[in-house]
Amino acid sequence: MFEDASTTGQNSKKGKVGDHSRLDVLLWDKIQVMSHRQRIIMAIIIGGSLIYFTITQVLLVVAKAPSEPTQPEFRKICTFSLERETIYGPAEEESLPIIYVVTPTYKRPEMVAELTRLGQSLLLVPRIHWIIAEDNRECSPVISNLLTRFGLPYTHLVSPMPEIYRKERYIPRGVSNRRAALQWIKENGVNHAVVYFLDDDNAIDIRLFEEMRTTKKVSMWPVGLIGDYSVSSPVVDKMDNVVGFYDGWPADRKFQVDMAGFAVNVGYMKKQPKVTMPYIAGHEEDGFLKSLNIRYEDVEVLASGCTEVMVWHTRTTKNPTRSLRLDKHQHDNIKRLTDNMRQMGMIK
Ligand code: UGA
Ligand code: MN
Numbered sequence: 090m091f092e093d094a095s096t097t098g099q100n101s102k103k104g105k106v107g108d109h110s111r112l113d114v115l116l117w118d119k120i121q122v123m124s125h126r127q128r129i130i131m132a133i134i135i136g137g138s139l140i141y142f143t144i145t146q147v148l149l150v151v152a153k154a155p156s157e158p159t160q161p162e163f164r165k166i167c168t169f170s171l172e173r174e175t176i177y178g179p180a181e182e183e184s185l186p187i188i189y190v191v192t193p194t195y196k197r198p199e200m201v202a203e204l205t206r207l208g209q210s211l212l213l214v215p216r217i218h219w220i221i222a223e224d225n226r227e228c229s230p231v232i233s234n235l236l237t238r239f240g241l242p243y244t245h246l247v248s249p250m251p252e253i254y255r256k257e258r259y260i261p262r263g264v265s266n267r268r269a270a271l272q273w274i275k276e277n278g279v280n281h282a283v284v285y286f287l288d289d290d291n292a293i294d295i296r297l298f299e300e301m302r303t304t305k306k307v308s309m310w311p312v313g314l315i316g317d318y319s320v321s322s323p324v325v326d327k328m329d330n331v332v333g334f335y336d337g338w339p340a341d342r343k344f345q346v347d348m349a350g351f352a353v354n355v356g357y358m359k360k361q362p363k364v365t366m367p368y369i370a371g372h373e374e375d376g377f378l379k380s381l382n383i384r385y386e387d388v389e390v391l392a393s394g395c396t397e398v399m400v401w402h403t404r405t406t407k408n409p410t411r412s413l414r415l416d417k418h419q420h421d422n423i424k425r426l427t428d429n430m431r432q433m434g435m436i437k
Pocket of ligand 2: 290404
């Protein structure tokens with residue numbers, strides 16, 4: 090039998106009231122024996138803490154960091170290669186438009202596993218140029234090594250998130266690095282190409298690449314495992330026109346899409362005067378697409394008229410970054426094993 094919620098509530102409330110009154114008496118006794126000076130100091134400490142707490146909370150809400158930074162972000166190109174040198178997958182077909190796949194990433198225990206899984210999907214696809222954009226000041230050797238080993242055309246760059254955004258209540262993740270990738274594409278990308286944002290915690294069916302490859306302006310499709318509806322998708326009428334979005338978090342967005350749910354033609358993007366991805370958590374996609382001057386009628390709908398899921402926001406369980414004790418293993422394989430794990434950022 091279920092307990093009567095109201096009785097349970099009352100009981101627990103009574104308990105709390107009792108505790109409080111005992112605490113009050115104790116505090117009151119303490120205050121009584123304090124000197125005048127001690128009471129003033131206590132009042133200053135409590136009052137000061139309250140004022141500090143209120144001001145910081147108000148600042149967090151009111152003084153939001155700007156969506157465009159006031160100073161240029163730090164950006165650096167680590168290494169790049171325009172040649173496909175892998176023995177895996179199809180031969181390169183020069184006539185095909187290139188797909189610039191932009192993957193933001195950051196150091197954590199899962200990073201190398203994520204990039205390996207994603208990169209080995211990309212090996213199956215011709216005419217891919219993989220841009221791994223690290224949220225970091227330094228270029229991680231483990232990423233350079235991985236990219237050289239895979240042999241795909243690639244660019245490895247770094248651009249750390251500016252400090253002001255790290256302090257935000259909702260952090261715009263992966264924005265500084267995606268913006269750096271966009272700049273690289275604007276400066277070095279060929280026009281006969283498309284750009285696609287594929288976060289490192291996603292899983293993709295490689296058939297989607299062939300669908301997006303011929304995008305004229307912008308193409309869209311559903312993304313699985315997003316939000317309250319387990320999917321985010323354009324709503325499409327009988328004529329294949331986008332008429333709205335099916336997404337559990339509308340949030341006043343014109344384009345209610347996930348980062349993995351669209352591709353953009355590079356030539357078209359370069360013609361737009363003010364392309365940007367704003368530092369506003371949850372509104373990066375909408376802000377970017379608006380800056381491209383896209384109308385609903387411009388959107389090409391893929392994945393069989395947005396009826397199929399070909400990419401998923403799978404996500405990965407977060408693991409702690411442990412520091413391991415190795416006293417007993419200074420002379421066996423475990424020493425080198427853990428050294429390698431440290432290089433991959435799996436342990437401290
Ligand atoms: C999604 C979007 O991709 C983010 O741009 C957005 O900030 C976020 O939703 C939001 O609306 O709050 P989400 O899946 O929530 O991101 O976050 P992650 O998967 O942790 O990060 C997105 C991408 O940015 C990943 O590729 C991740 O590796 C990278 N990232 C994450 C960084 O580069 N730096 C970080 O500190 C965290
Ligand atoms: Mn994610």
